[in-house]
Amino acid sequence: MGFEPILVQTVNGLVNGMILALVASGLTLIFGIMDVVNFAHGDLVMLGGFVGASTMAVTGNFWVALLVAALVIAVFGAALQVSTLRPLLGRDPLTTILATFGVSLVLQKYALWQWGPSARNLQEPITGRFDLFYLQYPWYRVATAVLAGAIIGALWLFLKRGTFGIWIRATTQDRIMASAMGIPVPWVHTTVFAIGAAMAAASGVLFGPLGGVTQTMGSDFTLRAFIVVVVGGMGNLGGSILAAIFISLLEAYASLFVSPAQAVIVSFVALILTLLFRPTGLFVPTPK
């Protein structure tokens, strides 16, 4: 095998890694602020993809579809948080796994009911290609990675600069103290969940032209996002992004040797090794 397939897989891994990072940063944000392990996160990706596909069928514009999907799923996420997760606040985090697992089941079957079992492919908004060694690499893939990076960057700025971002960070650090300082903690939770859901939806639409949207893609995304979040350190935004790229690169290189279905095992093993030897996450400073 030459040097070129490895470079191609590096590009592939980076692109996939950025989409995964977009999913995982929403998941880690939600976990960090309210100790909720959102088992339905991948299904929000899937739902976003379907809403995007439907919008695109009507409007014909990819970017409108992206925006509409993010907004619709944000509102849906807020409603989900208020109805299902708010009553569980303060209970064992394990109960939130159970509740969101139920949500995931419902969403999957709902998608099957509404959109049927076949995959929806979204049209690429950018059709140009450039030469990458032996193949024509689509510009859209590069644009996806850049856009995912931009959304994560915007989130980071939002958390660092805005008043609401300060509220979110305060609530993450100490829920009770934040509440005592007059921060409306329940609404901070709802908003964060909505933001996480919108990011999931955006990745669903972005992923649409690459892999197609199917009703079963949710559990796959959930599992991979979990792996990323744990490898990067639970609740750690920067760590998740690095971990997403790391895991995607690992899988991309592994698929040079085995089938993509088996390449997943590499990331599973990475997760287990991380949990055993560095349970706080790979990309965080060693806790003292």
Next chain:
Amino acid sequence: MTAATDRWDRPHWIGFAVVVGLLVAAPLVLPPFWQRFATEILIWGLLAMSSDILIGYTGMVSFGHSAFFGLGMYGAAAALLTVRPPNLWLAIVYGLVGAGLVAAFVAYFATRLRDIYFSITTLVFSQIFYVIIFTWTAVTGGENGLTFRQPHLAVPGLADVTFTPTVLHWFVVAVVALSYLLLRRITRSPFGMVLQSIRENEPRTRAIGYSVERYKIVAVLLSGLFAGLAGVLYAIQNKFAAPDFVFFLVSGEVIIFNVMGGIGTLVGPVVGAAFFLLLREGLSRYFEYYLIPVGIIFILMVIFLPQGFLGFLRRRLNQ
């Protein structure tokens, strides 16, 4: 504590005798479809009971029970396909060995982690086994799984009968009832008490001097063995083993059984399995996407009835 257990001992044994009696009589009165259905409920109930050792008694939510169940199935398949004539007892032994090995492997790694990390690790392990079984077509039959012939219920020198649905039902009743008695004994033994104290307060249990990790490993191993036994029974009932049963959604369903019926009660998970399967059966006749209402009921129960049916009932009785 002892007074309370004594007070409930007699009603418990009467109830147990009545339920077993009804289950034994069931195939004589039920039409074939419901007879098969009752057998299936018992098998899923055994699987749910096995995971109750972890969820209810030790406080560890395992998402890996599909792997133990599936390995039980494939273990039984291995015995039934390779040994002529197919032997029931060998199928059970192979199934238990398969599930036990996997459980030991998972237990060794996963028990070092707690709470959600334990859940995620068990989930990931079960997915690893799923991918291996799904892609290793030469040995496991891949997506299509394996089909085989049903063994005879043969006790050397005593009896040799074929598994009619009724005989199978009785056999399953016997296995599940014995497993229940065994599990009840285990959860009430000093070992079971240590498990419950791990659930209540792990650091304190450790401080008293118990080797928490070792207890957890044994708990996962036990739980995996009983789950494997359920897998063997399911394989014998349906004459096939398929990768779908190793997929983590099965583990999720088992957790739903537990939560619906009431964790930490052993009987609860069986009740939960019966409720879930009946609900599914009833709803699927009218609505193809029956899991939507079932899922909503499950979410409502997590929020409003976290103790499940039996926990709710028990609290009512104690008032």
